[in-house]
Amino acid sequence: MDMQALEQQVADIIEGVILTKVDADTLLVQSGLIDSLSAVDVALAVERKFGVKIPPTEIDVHLESVQALAQFIAENKKS
Amino acid sequence: MRFDFDLYDFADLDTAPDAPAIQDARGTMSWAELRAATDAWMARARAAGIAPGPALVISGHKEAAFLVAMIGCLRMGVTYVPVDTINPLQRIQRIGEIVHAPLRYDATADRFEAASSDPQPLAQPGLAYIMFTSGSTGDPKGVQIGRESVALFAGWIRDCLHLGPAPAFMNQMLFSFDFSLFDICGALVLGGVCVLCPREVIGQRDEFVDYLAHNHIEVWASTPSFVRQQLFNEDFNHAHLPDLRVFVFGAESLTPTLAEELWTRFPSVRIINSYGPTEATCSTTYVEIDPALRKKAPNPFPIGRAKPYAEVFLVDGEICMAGDHVMYGYLNRPDLDQNVLFMHNGKRAYRSGDLGEIDADGLVTFRGRKDDQIKMHGYRIELAEVDAALATLPGVRAGATVALRRPDGTLVRMIGFVELAQAGAPGLSPLPPALADWKQLLGVRMPPYMIPSELIACDLFPTTNSDKVDRKKLERMYLDARTSKATEKAK
Numbered sequence: 172m173d174m175q176a177l178e179q180q181v182a183d184i185i186e187g188v189i190l191t192k193v194d195a196d197t198l199l200v201q202s203g204l205i206d207s208l209s210a211v212d213v214a215l216a217v218e219r220k221f222g223v224k225i226p227p228t229e230i231d232v233h234l235e236s237v238q239a240l241a242q243f244i245a246e247n248k249k250s
Numbered sequence: 251m252r253f254d255f256d257l258y259d260f261a262d263l264d265t266a267p268d269a270p271a272i273q274d275a276r277g278t279m280s281w282a283e284l285r286a287a288t289d290a291w292m293a294r295a296r297a298a299g300i301a302p303g304p305a306l307v308i309s310g311h312k313e314a315a316f317l318v319a320m321i322g323c324l325r326m327g328v329t330y331v332p333v334d335t336i337n338p339l340q341r342i343q344r345i346g347e348i349v350h351a352p353l354r355y356d357a358t359a360d361r362f363e364a365a366s367s368d369p370q371p372l373a374q375p376g377l378a379y380i381m382f383t384s385g386s387t388g389d390p391k392g393v394q395i396g397r398e399s400v401a402l403f404a405g406w407i408r409d410c411l412h413l414g415p416a417p418a419f420m421n422q423m424l425f426s427f428d429f430s431l432f433d434i435c436g437a438l439v440l441g442g443v444c445v446l447c448p449r450e451v452i453g454q455r456d457e458f459v460d461y462l463a464h465n466h467i468e469v470w471a472s473t474p475s476f477v478r479q480q481l482f483n484e485d486f487n488h489a490h491l492p493d494l495r496v497f498v499f500g501a502e503s504l505t506p507t508l509a510e511e512l513w514t515r516f517p518s519v520r521i522i523n524s525y526g527p528t529e530a531t532c533s534t535t536y537v538e539i540d541p542a543l544r545k546k547a548p549n550p551f552p553i554g555r556a557k558p559y560a561e562v563f564l565v566d567g568e569i570c571m572a573g574d575h576v577m578y579g580y581l582n583r584p585d586l587d588q589n590v591l592f593m594h595n596g597k598r599a600y601r602s603g604d605l606g607e608i609d610a611d612g613l614v615t616f617r618g619r620k621d622d623q624i625k626m627h628g629y630r631i632e633l634a635e636v637d638a639a640l641a642t643l644p645g646v647r648a649g650a651t652v653a654l655r656r657p658d659g660t661l662v663r664m665i666g667f668v669e670l671a672q673a674g675a676p677g678l679s680p681l682p683p684a685l686a687d688w689k690q691l692l693g694v695r696m697p698p699y700m701i702p703s704e705l706i707a708c709d710l711f712p713t714t715n716s717d718k719v720d721r722k723k724l725e726r727m728y729l730d731a732r733t734s735k736a737t738e739k740a741k
Contacts, residue, residue, distance in 0.1 A: 183734075186733060186734060188662070189662060189663065190654055190656070190662050190729065190732070190733060191704075191728075191732040191733065192732055192733060192734055202703075202704075203663075203689070203701075203703040203704070204663075204703055204704065206627075206663065206703070207479055208475055208478065208479060208627055209662065209663070211478055211479055211481060211482055214482060215481070227455040227456055227482045227483050228454075228455055228456050230455075230482070
């Protein structure tokens with residue numbers, strides 16, 4: 172899958188959780204759009220859809236933006 | 251040893267005095283040490299001029315000294331006002347002024363400080379504590395709880411929940427949130443141990459479970475939101491927390507999905523759901539999710555039946571409660587009292603503003619709010635208080651706050667809207683540069699959990715027929731502008 176398509180899928184997951192459209196570089200955690208609870212929902216959805224687990228201590232890093240999260244998924248996805 | 255809430259003093263002094271009573275990140279305090287520390291604190295408090303009459307504000311965050319001061323106040327008959335330092339100093343000081351407290355005990359620094367510029371005794375005698383909760387007029391309001399109400403609450407934990415001898419309670423909720431009294435009263439009345447979990451410990455997600463395991467946590471009381479945050483951690487399970495036997499929930503709806511997730515990780519754990527506003531001493535109803543209820547799996551689970559000392563009934567669909575656990579009104583706010591307090595069968599009664607249903611078995615189910623009060627991750631917030639704070643921002647004429655919900659009704663986050671003094675483009679627009687630091691400005695007045703996740707300018711707020719801001723319409727305007735479902739529809 173190309174990076175752009177992956178970013179779109181990630182953006183859709185995030186919109187489903189926080190109910191707003193976000194761009195690839197919108198700051199998510201820092202801006203307060205994603206808080207500790209919606210972070211759980213995003214992480215669980217990512218795990219379900221891509222089979223990629225985000226380590227609990229690295230949430231803030233990988234949920235910084237759609238771009239960062241898509242990058243992390245691409246690097247850790249099996250197959 | 252244990253603490254007797256009818257005598258308001260330590261009892262069974264010779265029974266296991268060296269057993270732990272309070273555990274914090276720094277160390278353990280035994281029951282004998284807790285009693286000695288309380289004696290010493292009371293001597294210092296008396297020397298500082300503290301006596302029954304006026305209130306004492308206690309500020310801090312999960313220090314053993316905070317608990318020592320609370321117990322000292324209960325023994326001395328001094329009404330205390332617990333405030334967590336998640337609140338900015340301005341709000342802590344404002345609370346000191348509203349209660350006219352001569353002094354504040356700063357548990358972090360372990361010292362007494364001047365509080366109100368106009369110290370006065372309380373009009374209502376016999377109060378255990380006054381707890382401040384979000385107020386729709388823009389100022390927090392003080393809920394006055396009597397000493398006998400706290401004794402009833404402790405008695406319920408001792409007599410009705412079957413928690414076993416001397417259990418270890420996790421204490422994670424802020425002391426300014428009355429549900430935190432569950433762990434404190436539970437540990438004290440049962441001669442157990444209260445394990446304080448400051449936010450630094452909770453924030454270290456991987457170490458938090460280790461901290462709980464190390465302290466052999468047996469009883470977990472929290473909001474469903476808080477336990478859901480732990481699901482991240484694979485180690486949050488029976489193998490890592492073998493002593494954990496009971497979950498007690500409150501302050502938010504409990505869903506079968508969450509309960510089943512917990513049973514997957516802790517197969518034989520007990521789950522108890524409870525409910526009750528601060529105005530009626532922490533909780534009024536409870537129910538254990540037994541196998542029959544689990545099988546039925548109503549979403550959400552019911553909040554339970556009335557405790558032995560409480561009566562619960564509906565008036566026009568609104569949940570009302572009566573008993574000696576109901577508050578003695580809001581501090582100096584007879585105007586608010588007259589809308590919510592009344593007498594029922596000779597007991598004080600409170601209209602909660604919560605809507606509910608009661609089935610044939612007396613089981614009550616929560617069905618939302620009558621007004622604009624929300625629970626954000628368990629924190630009780632009056633949207634009107636946030637509105638009032640938004641209106642103080644520079645160049646802002648009025649503020650309105652919306653609690654954004656998913657189609658299933660679960661709350662996602664708060665969004666603030668401001669009407670600017672200088673009218674901008676029609677509809678919703680980004681903020682002018684003058685409001686770039688709006689979060690910091692609000693942070694001086696309010697705790698972080700009351701600050702909206704976004705702030706958006708609106709040229710003119712939509713209004714309802716009664717000329718109030720139409721929050722539903724604002725929410726629709728936001729969703730139409732910001733979600734792709736709406737964009738697709740437009741195409």
